[in-house]
Amino acid sequence: MRPRVLLRARAELTARKIHSEAPRHARNPPHAKPLPPRPPRSRAAKWGGRAVVLGIVGTGAFLADREYNASAVTRSLRTAYIGLISTLDYKINFKPEKSDEIESLHTRVANRLRWVVDTNQGMYLKLGQAIGLQASMLPKPYREAFAHVFDRAPSVPYEEVVGVFKADLGIDPMDIFETFSPEAVASASVAQVHKATLKAVVGNPDRVVAVKVQKPAIAKQMDLDLFSYRTLMYLAQKAFDLPLYFVAKYVSEQMRHETSFNREARNARKCAEYLSQTPELRDDIMVPKVYGKEEGYPESDRILVMEWVDGCRLTDKAQIEAWGLKPRDVMDLAIALNAAMTFSWGFVHCDPHPGNILVRPHPTKRGKPQLIVLDHGLYITLREQFRNEYATLWRSLFVLDVPKVEEIGKKWGFGLDPNMFASAILLRPAEIKKTGEKTERKKLSKYHQQLEVKKQLKVILENEKFIPRELILLGRCQRMMQANNQTLGSPSSRVNITAEWAARGWANSLTGSRTLRAVGLRTWLHDRWEMVLFRVTVWAIDALFRWTNFRNRWLPYRNNLGWEEELQKQMETMAREELGIEIDDSTFAG
Known part of the structure; x- marks a missing residue:
């Protein structure tokens, strides 16, 4: 019986093979309708199909980058695109025969860079400020394009602030504060400030504090943002044969420090200590107290709790004079502080713009000002x-x-x-x-x-x-x-x-x-x-x-x-x- 079964199986396999190798008309019985031939695909159809696939993949990648990576890759691609077309624009149009068009060339490129800064926000505002402060040596269109980067930056919703608290400390803001303003009272490129009051368990139930919270996207964006900045400067160095990259490398290293609030807390305490050892300034300049573990507050690299101090901006001349203070006394103190940091301390606050130095009437010296120094993220220690x-x-x-x-x-x-x-x-x-x-x-x-x-x-x-x-x-x-x-x-x-x-x-x-x-x-x-x-x-x-x-x-x-x-x-x-x-x-x- 076994040889007969084997012979039958071989016969069936042979029949199937013959049928599969037979021509198309032989496999269909004469009475069946023949299948029409498949038309060849056009080149346009092929590229259209590929475009659809690429579109689907690109859209998916864009949405994933936006939802889970704070658009870090998208921001870098946007920067790379602008850098490429700007470099090509200069290479093609910066020529002696187009001398009359050079001003418009600068304007085009400056406006593109401004668009990148305005669209990307975040660390790009800091980078824009770095360009802006060097703009005195750049053509006029660059000076005009980056004049706005020192303005107030948009704040993030309260829900995102709560998310930072839960991610870093595992708590809600209301678990450690008696009150906490849902709206930010100030917002910058990296962080925003909320007004709050301490809970009784800390021992200061009526003490008002400023809570500085880093915007959640910064941590995800920082590495690629700084890499894009350095890459652009490196390409500019190669394209225009100017030694520019060393500035970008140094500036990006310092900007990374600004995102660490633990470092900022140490800087603030160190500045206060130096002030206490400088008799010419210690009564007239103050650093708000930083609250940490010693005061019963958990510390985080993205959350900083400080004493709240009211005052006006350093350059608010109208308010300074309304208080009966002299602008000269105010500026003498600000300049002396910067000089003391540079030549005596060797520890320098490197972001002394008007919003970071507040003025108020001196609490004990009638008719005299007192300065309040804020935002201690960017310091350098001089060799x-x-x-x-x-x-x-x-x-x-x-x-x-x-x-x-x-x-x-x-x-x-x-x-x-x-x-x-x-x-x-x-x-x-x-x-x-x-x-x-x-x-x-x-x-x-x-x-x-x-x-x-x-x-x-x-x-x-x-x-x-x-x-x-x-x-x-x-x-x-x-x-x-x-x-x-x-x-x-x-x-x-x-x-x-x-x-x-x-x-x-x-x-x-x-x-x-x-x-x-x-x-x-x-x-x-x-x-x-x-x-x-x-x-x-x-x-x-x-x-x-x-x-x-x-x-x-x-x-x-x-x-x-x-x-x-x-x-x-x-x-x-x-x-x-x-x-x-x-x-x-x-x-x-x-």
Whole structure:
């Protein structure tokens, strides 16, 4: 029986094989209707099908990125697209035969970058501010495009704030606060602030606090955002043959620090400690108390609880004068604080814009102001060697020690003559060395003007590896102080106040005794002579400052400018005549 079964199975397999290999008409019986031939697909149909598949996949990826990744990939692709078309635009249209169209070229690219910043929001606002504060050296369209990045950023809904509390602390805000405002009272690029009151269990039932909460999308977006920023700067460096990437790398590292509220809490406490050790400032400047584990509050890298303090913005002249306070007293304190941080502490708050420094009437000194310092996320700690050199540089500029200025300038890798180097540091025109007659600069086309600017920037930055990175943010602080002073009508002598603190920092940097017996007659006399020169220079600048204020107040028939405006105009003239660079900081005043 078994051989018969095997033979039958083989016969069936053979029949099936023959049937499958038979022609189409043989497999269909004669009475069946023949199947029509399948028409070939057109190329358009093929591409249409692929487009549909790609559309479905792309839409799914977009929705997944938006829902689960805070659109981090979409933001980066948007940035890459704008970077690519802007680079190509410059490569194609930045030519001598299109010199008359260069201004419109800058406008197109600046508006594209502004669109990216406005659309992406978040960390891009910080990056836009970084560009904005460097925009004095950029063409006018960039200055106009980034003027808005210092405005208030949109806040996120209360539900998202609750989500941050639950994710980080496992609790609802109302579990630890008596009251908590659902609406943010202030909002910035990275975080927003809510007003709350402490619960009785903490021991301060009526104490009002400010609760700073990081926007939940920041953690998901930060890495790709900063990577996109560095990539754009790297491509710009390659495309335009300018050393730009080192700035992007340093700035992105510092911005990463701003997203850590544990770091901000440490910075705030450290700043308060330094203030307590500075008798010239400790009664007139305060840092709101930070609440942490010692006060019974859990700590989080995205939630910060601070003492609530009322005050007006540093540049709110109307409110300052309504309180009977003098704008000069306010700005003197703000400039002195920045200078003390730089030259005495070596620990510098690098975001001193008007919203981060509040003013209120002093609680114990009638008619005097008190400053409140907020937002301690962005600090730099200066290397001791750099701090000593920076203090020495400022003092050398005032005692006209040209060899020392040139020595530091060369050590820092700057290819500028000492006059331009001094002017860049002081943010005021300075001629510490006679360089002969100025050559008349030829009238150049827009294209050749841009080439000249590029040439000068390459000279300035050719040794970028020697440039102290601290100068990037210290220069930002000086420009912010200059703009704040200018907004209040230039009531303070910024350069003199800074120089006084620089002289203290220089004195503290000296090792050993400077008495006559310790250093000898020649060195002792040299120290005395330098001190006389320093005082005379400070006196001369202060006299000019006072004359400018007197002229503006009592001689209104003249076209008068404030002190900082005078310095700015002179800097613009020097930059135009010496470097062919158009400078205009007025966009970011205040």
